[in-house]
Amino acid sequence: MIKVDNLIKQFGPKRAVDGVSFSVERGEVLGFLGPNGAGKSTTMRMLTGFLPPTSGKVTVGGHDMSEEPIAAKKLIGYLPESAPAYTDMTVYGFLNFAAEIRGLRGEAKKSALARVVELCFLESVLHQNVDTLSKGYRHRTCFAQSIIHDPEVLVLDEPTDGLDPNQKHEIRQLIRKMGEQKAIIFSTHILEEVDAACTRAIIIDRGVIVANGTPAELRRKSEWAGAVTLRILGQNAAEVRDKLSQLRSVKKVVVKESEGNGRVIAATVFPRTAGDSDLTREVIAVTNGWQVAELRTEEGRLDEVFYNITMKETETSGRDARATREAK
């Protein structure tokens, strides 16, 4: 549905987006991750036709955004980052306008309005002025605007920002449900949302895509992927460490005496290659005869992957670049 080809955006001397390419098909929910200022919003603004790219191409449903902007924009619903809405109107007036500008009239408009009002729980504020709304309601009003024409493509810039935990949960559910029939791109910096709603995630840093895969694939990049954590009763810590360290697939072992004068030991065994499932089997074999209270294989941690990808390489070379970017 959406195809982005080598997208570049230059703001003066600064390259905000530097050669981003990806595509999203119907039935996919793409999570767009990245630190603040990484180029997420700029990319989304180019996707939706608000900013023209310096170079590169955006195609939506086969329509080139720069050549057939109106045909392309018709297919998109867009929730901008700040969730703007006309403040000098009622919620109903605003949604009515959004429906009309999307070409909905008469019965079609009526049923579209009823549908989004119900989906976004706006009934109670329908005749309230937008500028008197709380942030959560305003956000949902703008979200309602983006889905009023039941678009095939949905671009959501931080859709859960500023919502309370219940509302976040509702929006994620909604995204996942709509994602079954639409192509959805949403940006976030909340990693748990990737698991909650995405079928695929892209991590972008300094305008470049640094990782692209399913949440499980991304997690496998973590050194925690395939690591085994154990709690063992009544064993000597040094002996445990020795035995575990001799395993074939092991990279490192961390042993802690956790409680009760060393009677309970917590150990974590990291695999030599991330996501290696042999390690779990080896650990189980070696623990034969020990009193094991708990044994768990880790799936890997997204936050660690995110940190490694966006921070570690930055620490030496990119720190200055980052500082200037943040100052801006």
Add this chain to the structure above:
Amino acid sequence: MNPFGNIKTIAKRELQAYFTSPVAYVFIIIFLLLNGFFTFMVGRFFANGVASLAGSFFMWHPWFYLFLVPAVGMRLWADERRVGTLELLLTMPIAPWEAIVGKFIASWLFLGLALFLTFPVVLTVNHLGSPDNGVIFAAYLGSWLMAGAYLAVSCITSAITRSQVVSFIVSVVACLFLILAGFPPVIDLLQTFGHWHWLVDFITSFSVITHFEGFQKGVLDSRDIIYFLSVIGFSLFTTSVILRTHRTS
């Protein structure tokens, strides 16, 4: 959807917004009060004893509009940018020019409504004497066209900045130029610079006052109409260029 439908939808929303905020009511009341005061007190309408509105009523309009029209126009684009709704508007399936024209037409109709509400003056002069209503109608048309020209200039300044105050001040200055270029004291001053009559003519040809004069006398000169329409057209075009540059740079 057709361009006409889009323009109508946008104009409708804009007009609705005027009347849900106090801006519209404040504007109309002040406009009517000013008109009443200047026509009857300063313009000495009764003392003149002439069944005409040119010298007492319409002559003030270029000056009223100088402050009132930028007040109407300043929010047009500045507010869209400040609130961020510009991003919504320009990602809707409409052409930017449709949005520009739609918003302009809404404000222009609003100014037309304010102007229409001065009709008691027309009733008064008809009650007291027998004026040439054709002349009055022509002057109304001219006044509305002039308001449109000011408004289009305000559109430009409103697109330049996200601050309404800056937009207001800049458009007042720009509109002041449009007035002063034909203001008799300024023309006199220009003529003292020598015999460059073509220069004086050139500058005064930009003035709204010069072009509004014909309408006040009941003369519908196509050149005057074209002048106002071309100021509007040029300004709206400039607005579209400015909005596009904002997004590319």
